[in-house]
Every structure is written in structure tokens, then in C-alpha cells.
């Protein structure tokens with residue numbers, strides 16, 4: 001069986017950065033499932049499909065082909081060959097992604113696409129329901145948390161680095177709204193799997209979170 005490590009949790013907990021580091025250390029593949037939902041949101045807004053048009057939304061969901069490239073220094077997200085790495089990182093796209101992600105039929109289309117990323121020697125998959133729904137048999141499941149204040153500050157910093165301006169209070173409100181939508185939806189809500197290791201990253205640097213995660217990996221898979 002090809003090993004999977006799942007990293008779930010709300011936005012701004014450092015899932016993406018941790019996944020990228022672990023994927024590089026292990027030499028495995030990576031699935032940023034949030035980027036898949038964001039790519040869908042991006043496509044839907046580009047093609048001007050109404051959020052009421054269920055058939056149109058499903059058609060877009062079926063048509064998206066997302067790839068993750070990583071040369072060890074820089075990682076990027078391609079949508080049907082186009083580099084959309086920065087275009088999908090806005091709060092508007094995040095909010096639309098979260099709204100579309102509440103639909104059972106959209107999730108069903110994206111479920112298989114997500115599982116198709118599983119390739120030897122292994123996969124690090126990050127998102128909201130990687131450990132509960134997409135890869136329930138994963139060898140190691142990590143669920144990251146952090147205070148809303150810290151997550152908002154981290155998001156603000158990330159956006160600044162990408163040249164996107166945002167206001168902290170608004171960001172905080174959007175993050176809180178997104179948390180509720182993602183955890184209260186009926187279909188595959190965000191929650192830790194029963195067998196997940198919960199890591200609170202509040203006040204921790206990425207290096208510290210990485211070494212905690214590596215300890216968990218060594219316990220499961222042996223010395224790195």
C-alpha cells in the first residue's frame with residue numbers, strides 16, 4: 001500500500017508550508033486539496049458561471065486538470081497548463097472555494113481527482129477532510145490548529161509577501177466565517193479524524209512544527 005500522510009486543519013495553521021517541507025524531506029508527492037477547490041472557484045469566476053447553475057458548476061469541476069509542480073525551491077499550481085499559483089490566493093477566491101465546497105455533488109467529482117494524486121513512493125495530502133474522507137486509511141493523520149488571532153496575522157503576512165494587500169480585521173472575520181462554513185457543512189465537514197494527532201501551532205515557528213511532525217513520522221515509519 002502506498003503510504004499517505006494527511007495534514008488537515010483550518011486556514012492559516014501552516015498546513016501548506018508543513019506539507020511542502022515534509023514532501024521535500026520524504027521525496028513524496030503532494031496534494032494541496034485547497035488549491036483544487038480554489039482552482040475550481042477561479043475557473044467558475046473566469047467562466048462567469050452562476051453559483052445557482054448546478055449543472056454548469058459540475059461541468060467546470062469535471063473539466064479542471066490541476067497539477068502541482070515543485071523544483072525543490074519553488075512550488076506552483078497549474079490549471080489546465082496555466083500557472084495560477086498567485087491568482088488563487090485571494091480571500092475572494094478562498095471564500096468562493098469554501099462556498100462551492102459545501103456541495104455534495106461537487107465534492108463527489110473532486111474526490112476521485114484527489115485520490116488520483118496517490119502515487120509511489122507516497123503522498124502528503126493537505127486540506128480539511130484528507131484524514132476523514134479522502135484518505136481514511138492514511139498511515140499518519142495530523143490535524144493542525146492555532147488561535148484565530150495568530151492565523152489572521154500569518155495570512156496577512158502571506159498575502160503581503162505575494163503583493164496582495166488586506167486588512168487584519170476583515171481577514172479575521174473572513175477566516176472565522178470560513179471556519180464555520182467548512183466545519184458546519186453536512187458533507188465531509190472539517191474535523192480531526194478519530195485517529196488524528198492534533199498539533200496546536202500557536203506560538204510555534206514552522207521549524208518547530210516540522211520537528212514535531214517529523215517525530216510523529218519517525219514513530220510511524222522509522223528514522224528519517
Ligand code: DC
Pocket residue numbers: 011033034035037038094097098101102126127128129130178182
Ligand atoms: O486550504 P484553503 O484555504 O486553500 O482551502 C480553500 C477552501 O476549500 C476551504 O475554505 C474549504 C475548501 N476545502 C475543502 O472543503 N476541503 C478540502 N479538503 C480542502 C479545501
